[in-house]
Amino acid sequence: MPFLSLMHDPLAGTLMLLALLWLSAKVGGELALRLKLPAVTGELAVGLALTVLHRSWMAFPDVAASPATELLGGLGVVVLMFAVGLESTVPQMLKVGLASLRVALIGVVLPMAAGVAGAWLLLPQGSPFVLDLFIGACLCATSIGISAQVLREKGASHSVAGRIIVGAAVVDDVLGLLVLVAVSGLVGSASGGSAGPNLAWPLTLALGFLAIAFTLGRLATPHLFRLANRFRSEQVLLPLGLGFAFLLAWLGNLAGLASIVGAYAAGLILEPAHIEDLERRERRTLEELVHPLVTVLSPLFFVLMGAKVDPSALFKPSTLGIAVVLAMLGVAGKFVAGYGSGKGTRAAVVGWGMVPRGEVGLIFVATGAQLHLNGAPLLSADVQAGIIGALLLTTVAGPVGLGWVLRGRKQA
C-alpha cells in the first residue's frame, strides 16, 4: 500500500502515544482518588504499568524511550513550577524564608547522616567510606514536582506550609549541588587525583543567580512587561510569560541549579501588578492561561517518571533490602526536618512534602555511575539499583503521606 507511506505523517505515532498517555493517566489518577490516594500516585503507577506492558509485549510502545514524552514531560514540570511560583510573591517567600532554611538544612544533614550510617551497616565490610558518603548524598535532595502537584490538587499550594516546602526545596537544590560537588571531589581525592573539592565557585554561581534574579530581575520585569503592553497583537501574555520562565530556567541551569528552580523564580518575580494591563486586555490572568498547559503536560511528566522504573532491577530481594532500609532512613530524616518549620500538623505536612526524591536523586546516581575509585566503578549494579529503588519508594511514599496528612488537616 504505497499511498499509506506517501501521506504518512512522522508525527502520527506520537499523536497516538499522547492520546494513550492522557487517557491512561486520567484513569490511573481516578483509581488512585477512589483509593483515597493523590491522583499523582495513580499516574506514577500507570507509568510503571505501561513499562511492564512493553516488557511483556514488545509491540506495545515504549513510553520511557519516547523522545516526545521526554520533551513534553520535561516541559511539564518546568511549567508546573512556574505556575507554583506565580501563586506566591517574593515578600511572601521572605516571610517563610527562615523556616524554609531550617527545614532544608535539617533535611539535608539528617538524611545524609542516616544514609551514611545505613550504608555503613548494609554494605560488606571494607567498603570505602566515600561510597557510604555518596549513598547518603543521594538521599538528601528533595524532588519538589510531586509535592507541588499534590499541594495543588488539595488547594494547599499557597498555604504557609506549602510555601515553606517549596522554599526549602529551592535551598535544598543549592545545598544538593554543593554536596554533589563535594562528594564527587572527595571521590577524586580518595582516588589519588586532584586536591579536595572547591565549593566556593559553584556556591557563588548558584547564589549569584538567585540574588540577581530576585533583585535586578525583579526591578526589570515591570518595565519589560510594560513594553509588551504597547503591543497591538493579541495573545502576547502567555508566550511572553512562558518565554520569561524558560529563559530564567535556562540561566539557572547555567548557574548549576535545576531548571525548575529558575522557572519557579520566574513565577515568584512576576507579580500581578506587572501584568495587570495585559491581563485585563486578554480577559484572563496569567495563572488561568498557564493552568491548561499544566493540566496537559504535567501528567506526562509523572507517567514518564513511573515508566522509567526498571521493574526487573527493582524486584530483586538483595536490591529490595537496600532500597527499603535506605527509603525508611530517607523518609525519617525528612520527616524530622519538618519540625524545623514548627510543630503539629504543619510539621507533618512539611515533613511529608520533603520526602519525595526523584529526578535530582537520579542525577546523583547517574553521576555516581560515572565515578571511579582506584580504577573500579564507585557504584556496583546492585547498589545502584538499590539506591534507585529507595528513591522510588520515597517518591511513592511522599504523595501518599502528604495526601494523608492534608486530608487529616481538612477534617480537623
Next chain:
Amino acid sequence: MPFLSLMHDPLAGTLMLLALLWLSAKVGGELALRLKLPAVTGELAVGLALTVLHRSWMAFPDVAASPATELLGGLGVVVLMFAVGLESTVPQMLKVGLASLRVALIGVVLPMAAGVAGAWLLLPQGSPFVLDLFIGACLCATSIGISAQVLREKGASHSVAGRIIVGAAVVDDVLGLLVLVAVSGLVGSASGGSAGPNLAWPLTLALGFLAIAFTLGRLATPHLFRLANRFRSEQVLLPLGLGFAFLLAWLGNLAGLASIVGAYAAGLILEPAHIEDLERRERRTLEELVHPLVTVLSPLFFVLMGAKVDPSALFKPSTLGIAVVLAMLGVAGKFVAGYGSGKGTRAAVVGWGMVPRGEVGLIFVATGAQLHLNGAPLLSADVQAGIIGALLLTTVAGPVGLGWVLRGRKQA
C-alpha cells in the same frame, strides 16, 4: 568547570530556544500588524530571518533542525485545527457542504491545469508530460493552517466564508491524496512499470474514515464523555478532549489523510451538548481550555515553516522565474475557485483563503524527489527548488490577500 556538566539539564537548550522563538514570533507578528499584514506573515518572516542568521553565524541555533520545534510546531497545527473544528458543528458544515465541494473541485482542477500548461511552456522541450502533470499536481493542495490562523485573528473563522474554506480544505485533502496516487502511478507506468494507478482503495479508505467519524464517532462521543463525567478527578476535560483529537488525527493519517483533517473532524464531532456537564464542573469551556495551547504552540509551527525555507536555493534567478510563474498560476486558479462559493467579497475571501500551499505541497515535492522516470530522477534540483519557491510565495501571498479582503469587508 565539572559541576556545570554535573547538573546540566539536557532540556536547557530547548528552553532557551523556545524562549527565543516566542519572543521573536511575537515581535515579528507585531511588526507585521503595524504594516497592516496578518501576524502570521510576520511569524513566517521571523522563521526565515532566523535561518538566515544561522547560515551567516553558525553559533546561532538552527531552528529548522530542532526536533523540539518540529514536535511542538507539529502538535501546534494539529491543536489549531482541533480548535477550528470546535468552533463549528457537523450540521453547520453540511449546510456549506455543496459550496465547499464546488470550491475544492474547481480549486484542484484549475490550478492543476494551469500548472501543467505553465510547466509545458517553462520547461525545455522534450520534457516528459508526466513531469508537467506532477508540477500541476503540486499546486492543487491547499494548506489550511495559515488561513485558519488568519481567520481566527480576524474573528472570521465561524463566518460562512470561513466554514466554506475549511470544508473545501478537507475535500481538497481527499482529492490531493487521489491526485498524488494517480500521478505517482502514471510515472510508474510511463517508466514501464506496473499497470495504471488504482484509485479505488485510497479513496475508499479516506472517505470511509470520514464517514465512520461523522456517523459512528458522532454517536459514540456523547457516551464516552458522559462516562468521563462520572470521574471524581478534576481537570479531565482538556486531556480527554485532546486525547480524542489526537486519536482521530492518528486514525485519519492511517487512512491516508493529513493528521490535521482528523483533528478537525474531532473538533466538529465534539459538540457543546456532549461536554456541558464537564464544562460546568471545570468552569471553563473546552474552547477556552484549548485556546492557551493554540496561543503557545501555533506560532512555533509558523516560525518553523519560515525557518525551513532554504534562502540560497530560493534566490537564484532561474529558480525564481519558475517559482513566480507557478505561484501566479496557482494563486489565479484558487482565486477563481472562490467563485464556486458565490460572488463578491465572499468569493474573494474564499479564493484567497485557499491560496496558501504549504506542508501538503512539500509532501508532494518530497514524493516527487523519490520518483524516477526511465532511471533518471523525475525532478531536477532547479525544478524542485522552483516548485518549493512557488509554494512559499503562495504561502505568503495567501495571508496577505486574505487579510486585505477581510479588512475591506469590515470597512464596507
